[in-house]
Amino acid sequence: xxRLQSPLPVLNPADFAxxxxxxxxxxxxxxSILAQMKKAFVALGRLREKVVIVSGxxxxxxxxxxxxxxxxxxxxxxxxxxxxxxxxxxxxxSVWVITGDGDGLSIGGNxxxxxxxxxxxxxxxxxNNRIYGLTKGQYSPTSPLGKVTKSSxxxxxxxxxxxxxxxxGCEATFVARSIDTHVKHLSMVLERAARHDxxxxxxxxxxxxxxxxxxxxxxxxxxQKADNIIELEHGKPLIFGKNRDKxxxxxxxxxxxxQLGKGIAEDDLLFHNENCPEPSLAYLLSRMRHEDGFPxxxxxxxxxxxxxxxxxxxxxxxxxxxxxGVGNLEELFRSGDTWTVD
Amino acid sequence: xATKAERLAGKPVQFIEEATVRFCGDSGDGMQLAGTQFxxxxxxxxxxxxxxxxxxxxxxxxxxxxxxxxxxxxxxxSRDIFTPGDxxxxxxxxxxxxxxxxxxxxxxxxxxxxxESGFDQKNLExxxxxxxxxxxxxxxxxxxxxxxxxxxxREAVRDLGLTTKQADRCRNFFAMGLVYWLYDRxxxxxxxxxxxxxxxxxxxAQANTRALKAGYHYGETIEAITTQYHVEKANLQxxxxxxxxxxxxxxxxxxxxxxxxxxxxxxxAYPITPASDILHELSRHKNFGVLTxxxxxxxxxxxxxxxxxxxxxxxxxxxxxxxxxLMSEALGLAVITELxxxxxxxxxxGPSTGLPTKVExxxxxxxxxxxNGECPIPVLxxxxxxxxxxxxxxxxxxxxxxxxxxxxxxxxYIANGSEPWRIPEVDxxxxxxxxxxxxxxxxxxxxxxxxxxxxxxxxAIPGTPGLMHRIGSLEKQxxxxxxxxxxxxxxxxxxxxxxxxAGIVDDIPLQEVDGPEQGKLLVLSWGGVYGECIxxxxxxxxxxxxxxHCHLRYLNPFPKNLEEILQSYDCILIPELNLGQLRMxxxxxxxxxxxxxxxxxxxxxxxxxxxxxxEELV
Ligand code: SF4
Numbered sequence: 001x002x003r004l005q006s007p008l009p010v011l012n013p014a015d016f017a018x019x020x021x022x023x024x025x026x027x028x029x030x031x032s033i034l035a036q037m038k039k040a041f042v043a044l045g046r047l048r049e050k051v052v053i054v055s056g057x058x059x060x061x062x063x064x065x066x067x068x069x070x071x072x073x074x075x076x077x078x079x080x081x082x083x084x085x086x087x088x089x090x091x092x093x094s095v096w097v098i099t100g101d102g103d104g105l106s107i108g109g110n111x112x113x114x115x116x117x118x119x120x121x122x123x124x125x126x127x128n129n130r131i132y133g134l135t136k137g138q139y140s141p142t143s144p145l146g147k148v149t150k151s152s153x154x155x156x157x158x159x160x161x162x163x164x165x166x167x168x169g170c171e172a173t174f175v176a177r178s179i180d181t182h183v184k185h186l187s188m189v190l191e192r193a194a195r196h197d198x199x200x201x202x203x204x205x206x207x208x209x210x211x212x213x214x215x216x217x218x219x220x221x222x223x224q225k226a227d228n229i230i231e232l233e234h235g236k237p238l239i240f241g242k243n244r245d246k247x248x249x250x251x252x253x254x255x256x257x258x259q260l261g262k263g264i265a266e267d268d269l270l271f272h273n274e275n276c277p278e279p280s281l282a283y284l285l286s287r288m289r290h291e292d293g294f295p296x297x298x299x300x301x302x303x304x305x306x307x308x309x310x311x312x313x314x315x316x317x318x319x320x321x322x323x324x325g326v327g328n329l330e331e332l333f334r335s336g337d338t339w340t341v342d
Numbered sequence: 343x344a345t346k347a348e349r350l351a352g353k354p355v356q357f358i359e360e361a362t363v364r365f366c367g368d369s370g371d372g373m374q375l376a377g378t379q380f381x382x383x384x385x386x387x388x389x390x391x392x393x394x395x396x397x398x399x400x401x402x403x404x405x406x407x408x409x410x411x412x413x414x415x416x417x418x419x420s421r422d423i424f425t426p427g428d429x430x431x432x433x434x435x436x437x438x439x440x441x442x443x444x445x446x447x448x449x450x451x452x453x454x455x456x457x458e459s460g461f462d463q464k465n466l467e468x469x470x471x472x473x474x475x476x477x478x479x480x481x482x483x484x485x486x487x488x489x490x491x492x493x494x495x496r497e498a499v500r501d502l503g504l505t506t507k508q509a510d511r512c513r514n515f516f517a518m519g520l521v522y523w524l525y526d527r528x529x530x531x532x533x534x535x536x537x538x539x540x541x542x543x544x545x546x547a548q549a550n551t552r553a554l555k556a557g558y559h560y561g562e563t564i565e566a567i568t569t570q571y572h573v574e575k576a577n578l579q580x581x582x583x584x585x586x587x588x589x590x591x592x593x594x595x596x597x598x599x600x601x602x603x604x605x606x607x608x609x610x611a612y613p614i615t616p617a618s619d620i621l622h623e624l625s626r627h628k629n630f631g632v633l634t635x636x637x638x639x640x641x642x643x644x645x646x647x648x649x650x651x652x653x654x655x656x657x658x659x660x661x662x663x664x665x666x667x668l669m670s671e672a673l674g675l676a677v678i679t680e681l682x683x684x685x686x687x688x689x690x691x692g693p694s695t696g697l698p699t700k701v702e703x704x705x706x707x708x709x710x711x712x713x714n715g716e717c718p719i720p721v722l723x724x725x726x727x728x729x730x731x732x733x734x735x736x737x738x739x740x741x742x743x744x745x746x747x748x749x750x751x752x753x754x755y756i757a758n759g760s761e762p763w764r765i766p767e768v769d770x771x772x773x774x775x776x777x778x779x780x781x782x783x784x785x786x787x788x789x790x791x792x793x794x795x796x797x798x799x800x801x802a803i804p805g806t807p808g809l810m811h812r813i814g815s816l817e818k819q820x821x822x823x824x825x826x827x828x829x830x831x832x833x834x835x836x837x838x839x840x841x842x843x844a845g846i847v848d849d850i851p852l853q854e855v856d857g858p859e860q861g862k863l864l865v866l867s868w869g870g871v872y873g874e875c876i877x878x879x880x881x882x883x884x885x886x887x888x889x890x891h892c893h894l895r896y897l898n899p900f901p902k903n904l905e906e907i908l909q910s911y912d913c914i915l916i917p918e919l920n921l922g923q924l925r926m927x928x929x930x931x932x933x934x935x936x937x938x939x940x941x942x943x944x945x946x947x948x949x950x951x952x953x954x955x956x957e958e959l960v
Binding site for chain 1: 382385386531578581582583584594597598601606608627628630631633635638641642645651652653654657672674679765804806808809815816
């Protein structure tokens with residue numbers, strides 16, 4: 001009882017650090033994401049023992065080793081499935097899946113799809129660096145067409161996929177995007193994801209300094225980002241640009257970039273509604289790409305409520321007990337036709 | 343008994359020791375139902391029974407073709423029996439294709455009950471007959487009773503307002519009724535079943551009841567059939583029994599193991615023949631706290647199982663050979679993280695999709711060796727349908743006592759076959775004690791790879807304060823559990839994991855032998871071939887031969903005294919439904935020669951096949 005009554009310990013980010021030496025390359029975007037995760041756990045008042053971080057294989061997937069929580073570094077692509085079993089077993093835990101563009105969208109695509117649609121209360125953070133880092137520089141499912149890498153010396157001939165479009169297509173209930181070095185924004189997104197009741201899916205633009213340095217410069221560099229990203233705010237019009245003079249307007253089913261003024265007012269712009277039950281708006285936002293001349297949205301795209309698998313599976317047990325009574329082995333063994341030999 | 347014989351309208355009753363009946367027809371003909379009903383009835387009558395359902399791989403192959411023939415064989419006896427029988431005494435054939443594909447198993451002088459309307463021109467052609475075997479004399483070596491079941495059934499249900507199609511669906515009940523009469527069985531259990539199953543559709547219940555009784559009365563009155571047979575009660579051990587199939591027994595064993603260890607049961611599975619019934623059965627018992635998760639594939643099924651094991655539940659997965667192939671990588675993860683869980687492989691014919699509904703024992707190598715790296719897993723194999731219950735409990739005991747995944751081998755023959763199961767008293771089942779480390783036991787930091795005297799690491803459950811730790815697929819430093827690439831540490835950890843599994847040998851029973859402790863021949867077997875082997879060996883001994891039988895349930899590690907046993911006989915015979923997998927392991931492990939008897943036809947051995955091999959050797 002004394003443990004219950006004593007006030008919760010006040011932790012600081014350092015309390016969430018494990019002793020293990022961090023092996024990421026100096027300057028890797030992963031450091032910043034790790035730091036924001038620790039801060040988010042502190043801000044959320046999470047107890048270390050209640051947090052489990054599950055990962056697959058890849059640079060990002062080493063993260064559990066660096067956190068002083070429970071952690072499970074699993075095998076390539078399977079973290080969402082492992083986290084599903086864990087969350088079913090221990091639904092009171094705060095379960096996080098750390099994955100990358102290769103781990104989550106290539107080898108583990110199938111598991112990612114099904115984890116998202118089941119909507120367990122887990123948080124999936126996908127570090128997108130558009131390259132394979134741990135295997136030293138092959139193109140990934142998010143690498144742009146034409147990308148020259150070790151395995152594509154003449155340029156990649158694969159069409160990239162967009163992580164958030166996939167998540168939305170899988171009936172995701174929480175979809176967001178942030179950037180490794182946008183520390184405040186990233187903390188905000190992580191905290192909101194943690195508070196969401198259901199699966200949250202977060203794409204984080206992450207710079208791989210060694211094999212794909214600068215892939216996200218357009219979204220990160222001080223002189224470029226204002227024109228190339230657009231911060232989503234619920235209920236607000238989509239405005240961006242250094243002078244906040246540009247906006248996104250709907251033209252039929254298509255978004256278009258417009259200049260404010262010259263007869264175009266804020267009210268003419270597309271207004272963000274993250275709670276829209278219909279995911280088409282979120283999907284449309286996920287399709288806005290830099291290479292097509294659009295600013296890329298960051299923030300919360302979509303946040304709705306749907307039944308949670310981990311809650312439902314435990315509810316069915318309660319219902320079965322109410323209907324059939326607590327299982328009795330003796331009766332179970334004797335169900336069906338029996339006969340006695342004297 | 344005489345009074346009974348008198349009651350039976352004058353036809354003589356012949357008392358026989360045992361009989362084997364096979365129902366066969368199109369997969370839509372209701373043969374599985376006929377078989378299971380006849381089985382229940384025979385079990386309730388006190389016989390020992392053993393069954394063998396034989397399904398086609400297609401759900402509904404074109405009607406009347408050999409590809410669509412579904413069969414169900416029941417062996418019932420007044421003695422102890424271990425197999426569904428080599429040869430069939432009475433064959434019920436609903437059409438020509440069923441006769442064509444099953445006749446070879448009918449003994450000379452055996453009975454054929456043929457549904458005449460299934461032998462029209464179209465059916466004969468589909469079955470590849472040029473002339474009607476019921477008329478051309480080709481069945482003269484048998485006692486053939488052609489019965490116009492379609493017409494007789496339609497007549498029996500005529501005024502119930504059913505369509506012809508509906509009426510024809512009752513034909514299997516007519517066939518059952520006739521066989522019930524032939525073997526002097528009570529209609530009572532099946533009438534109860536009809537009431538239970540069709541009670542909400544009174545006209546269908548009525549129709550099935552009438553068809554059943556019509557079949558029975560047909561037997562009483564038709565002059566062609568002159569004799570009725572009766573198999574007395576078997577002398578079974580005292581107790582309460584039920585008939586049980588292997589997959590059901592496994593599911594009940596899993597639930598019992600969870601209850602006896604104070605855990606909730608988690609099953610992560612992806613549907614696959616012939617293992618799906620384990621998932622189905624467990625899904626029905628949620629009131630025991632059973633969590634069933636139907637995963638997106640077998641990889642996820644095992645990954646989720648590992649997650650649930652990490653979360654502190656009794657976790658299990660059930661699949662068949664192709665599923666195990668997909669699980670190999672995750673099995674390695676289960677081994678290196680040293681978490682307890684059960685992996686059930688209900689074997690079927692391979693390689694690849696192979697023969698999905700047929701039996702084979704060719705996953706032994708896969709079970710023992712089929713992973714990258716040095717990756718030892720204890721392997722247990724059930725020997726009969728009811729043994730599946732015991733093996734599930736024993737496997738869980740080993741898994742938690744040694745913090746290891748344990749692989750259980752079953753096969754489609756015992757999974758779908760059935761036998762009487764003496765229902766155990768719940769209190770007689772072993773209690774499985776499990777300890778999880780608690781925060782208050784911790785004076786210093788928690789070390790996930792600190793081992794006890796049996797080399798077993800602690801099972802700390804996430805959520806426990808003070809025990810935060812990380813595990814994973816990379817090699818870990820002994821004791822502390824941090825990631826380690828140290829060469830000497832890797833050698834130490836590989837050897838320690840191997841030693842831990844090898845050490846299980848001290849915790850399992852010594853191997854028993856049926857027969858003389860030394861002699862000319864030892865028949866060594868594993869898995870579902872138990873029944874055929876023990877029956878053949880005992881028959882050989884009765885015939886004066888020096889033969890013993892040794893049946894392995896523990897395949898990794900082998901029992902301690904196995905080497906000594908192997909050295910006590912001049913010759914070792916290993917019958918397997920594969921090309922010699924146990925034989926190779928035995929030869930490699932003990933440098934002992936062994937002869938194989940190997941069959942891969944998607945069918946179990948017959949007792950005669952094993953007897954012949956024994957004759958050849960001694
Ligand atoms: S290879 Fe790239 S992603 Fe991996 S640690 Fe180095 S910088 Fe980071």
